[in-house]
Amino acid sequence: MAPPPNRTIIVLGCPRSGTTLLQLMLHSHPRIAIPPETRFVLDAYWSRREFGDLRDSGNRRALAEHIVRRRRSRFGDLGLDPERTIAEIVDGPPTLGSALGTVFRGYAHRFDKPRWGDKRPGYYQHINELVRLFPDVQIVHLIRDGRDCVGSLKNMDWYRHDSVTAMATWAEALDYGRAAQRRLGPDSYYQLYYERLIDSPEEELSALCAFLGEEFDPAMCEPNRVADVAVPERKTWHTNTHREVNRSSSGSWEKRLEPWEISLCETVLGSRLRHNGYELSGAPRAAARDLARYARVATTRRLAHRKRELRDRWWRLNEPTPNLAAVEARSDERRSTGPEES
Structure with missing residues (x-):
């Protein structure tokens, strides 16, 4: 059975796996709007206790101000009117998911599109939270060769970690994605591969x-046509999105990674790479000191994730607002499909 229309779309994956390219491809669809990467969804989720019971309109206003006014939220990248957005949140349903959906729906209306979503690579760590906010969500997980992700991350000026942490990040994205796939099922979770996407975009996008539950549109194969609108100018590391789809960066790990990094990648990520169709180079086994370093990093990250899960479980026993989820998407859309202000 085809999924119902207008479900929330979330794009995620390891950082530098091509999620911005996929965002633009989806945004090129005549019915779908995926905005530039925001910072307000998880921030609002983890700050929700500050706003109290959202059945109180004053608390909804405080939440709306938090989403719209904070510079770090990147609300300004969406091109929306702040006052109007605040008013719509205040007048909307009393749940956090609905407040967040109001912002994304406003972005979709900018382009006269009925369907909306969001993209952020790190969402792979927060799939449970996203499902609580948007119960109808469809997760789209983009996978890229882990060695390419590591090689690309270590060359990003904004990346504050090392290549060992990048390896652990890729492993997490695969592991958490696999767990979500089992839990959510084929109607709500979908994975595709970056290399196949750039080789056969029409086939993969179809x-x-x-x-x-959408019809394929050929415009999706020309994401560079919407890059000026959907990628903020300050993100200079996304210059390739302004060009036609190409394989220029695929397989670049051979030049970007040092021999010890290749060995460590293929030792600790080897089974995951093979399982996802990536051939190993035959590099020697990593040195014991590098394996121990990876184990420390991976363990620390797993423990931090578990601690966050336990904290959230405790919080949910005493939620200020009984229901976090977006009110039924269909009813929200009926409420908000009135005439647009000029």
Whole structure:
């Protein structure tokens, strides 16, 4: 059975796996709007106790101000009117998911599109939280060769960690994605591969559209046409999105990674790489000191994730607002499809 229309779309994956390219491809669809990467969804989720019971309109206003006014939220990248957005949140349903959905819906209306979503690579760590906010969500997980992700991350000026942490990040993205796939099922979770996407965009995007319940549109294969609108100018590391789809960066790990990094990648990530169709180079086994370093990093990250899960479970026993989830998407859309202000 085809999924119902207008479900929330979330794009995620390891950082530098091509999620911005996929965002633009989806944004090129005549019915779908995926905005530039924001910072307010998880921030609002983890700050929700500050706003109290959202059945109180004053608390909804405080939440709306938090989303719209904070510079770090990147609300300004969406091109929306702050006052109007605040008013719509205050007048909307009393749940956090609905407040967040109001912002994304406003972005979709900018382009006269009925369907909206969000993209952020690190969402792979927060799939449970996203499902609580948007119960109808469809997760789209983009996978890229882990060695390319590591090689790309270590060359980003904004990346504050080392290549060992990047390896642990890629492993997490695969592991958490696999767990979500089992839990959510084929109607709500879909994975595709960066290398296949750039090699055969029409075929891969057609399959993705079938999952989303949408008709494929050829414009999706020309994401560079919307890059000026959907990628903030300050993100200079996304210059390739302004060009036609190409394989220029695929396989670049051979030049970007040092021999010890290749060995460590293929030792600790080897089974995951092979399982996802990536061939190993035959590099020698990593040195014991590098393996111990990876184990420390991976363990620390797993423990931090577990601690966050336990904290959230405790919080949910005493939620200020009984229901976090977006009110039924269909009813929200009916409420908000009135005439647009000029």
